[in-house]
Amino acid sequence: MAQLVLHGGAGGAIADRPQRQAAVDRALDAGWAVIGESALAAVQAAVRQMEDEPLLNAGVGAALTQDGTIELDASIMDGTELRSGAVAGVRDLRHPVDAARAVLDDGRHLLLIGEGASRLAAAAGVARCEPGTFATDRQVKRWEAADTVGAVARDDGGRLAVAVSTGGVAGKLPGRVGDSPLIGCGFYADDRLGAACATGVGENFMRLVLCHRAVLEMASMDAEAALSSAMDLLSSRLGATGGMVAIDRDGGMAARFTTPFMPWAQRSG
Numbered sequence: 032m033a034q035l036v037l038h039g040g041a042g043g044a045i046a047d048r049p050q051r052q053a054a055v056d057r058a059l060d061a062g063w064a065v066i067g068e069s070a071l072a073a074v075q076a077a078v079r080q081m082e083d084e085p086l087l088n089a090g091v092g093a094a095l096t097q098d099g100t101i102e103l104d105a106s107i108m109d110g111t112e113l114r115s116g117a118v119a120g121v122r123d124l125r126h127p128v129d130a131a132r133a134v135l136d137d138g139r140h141l142l143l144i145g146e147g148a149s150r151l152a153a154a155a156g157v158a159r160c161e162p163g164t165f166a167t168d169r170q171v172k173r174w175e176a177a178d179t180v181g182a183v184a185r186d187d188g189g190r191l192a193v194a195v196s197t198g199g200v201a202g203k204l205p206g207r208v209g210d211s212p213l214i215g216c217g218f219y220a221d222d223r224l225g226a227a228c229a230t231g232v233g234e235n236f237m238r239l240v241l242c243h244r245a246v247l248e249m250a251s252m253d254a255e256a257a258l259s260s261a262m263d264l265l266s267s268r269l270g271a272t273g274g275m276v277a278i279d280r281d282g283g284m285a286a287r288f289t290t291p292f293m294p295w296a297q298r299s300g
């Protein structure tokens with residue numbers, strides 16, 4: 032029995048909701064197609080697909096900085112051996128989640144930024160591109176609110192994995208790094224407990240180290256209850272909203288959001 036749950040961001044913008052849901056559904060298919068390989072392969076494939084969806088804030092279609100540039104963050108984690116890889120502030124990698132995977136596979140470090148991240152990724156065969164590749168008319172015109180993408184999977188060996196990719200919050204200062212590439216803040220996975228990833232204004236998830244907290248809670252409750260508790264804490268402690276998806280060690284899946292909308296999808300089988 033395997034599980035996959037993913038989201039296309041809790042930014043809550045009114046526009047294009049059916050299209051954003053359809054984009055997430057396509058990513059579910061892309062991830063599910065390789066879940067037989069591993070949970071890690073599934074989350075990478077699902078997030079990679081969402082990086083190609085111009086209506087989602089990751090890869091093509093990413094939010095712009097205050098200067099009108101694009102700086103992308105991505106991460107991936109394997110809950111079996113607690114291996115993790117992330118990149119922040121990359122501008123010329125076609126698929127930031129592939130770069131995060133290259134950092135994980137390399138194994139020396141957990142987080143690389145900017146040009147150093149691009150160099151390691153390119154040496155590992157990740158495609159580079161022109162920074163202009165990611166800008167879409169929609170983002171240039173609207174500077175839309177946050178809409179990170181993320182995926183959590185459990186394969187039939189009980190291995191958990193999580194991956195996240197984002198352009199970050201719209202209008203961010205150049206150099207700003209959010210929760211998405213920070214272990215424990217925007218993502219976490221541990222086969223012995225569960226796995227989770229987050230979307231919303233990253234500074235809030237960073238203050239609460241919320242994904243790690245939610246995963247620790249799964250020692251004594253299922254994914255559904257752990258996410259309710261995490262969303263309650265986000266609200267009561269910081270007055271903030273957001274969204275999360277998770278899978279517990281028994282394969283229980285959950286998606287919770289306190290913004291008006293978060294496209295998400297799940298499959299089990």
Ligand code: ASP
Pocket residue numbers: 040041042088176177178179197198199200208209210211217229230231232233234
């Ligand atoms: N969490 C992301 C960030 O702060 C944004 C989002 O979830 O949409 O960079």
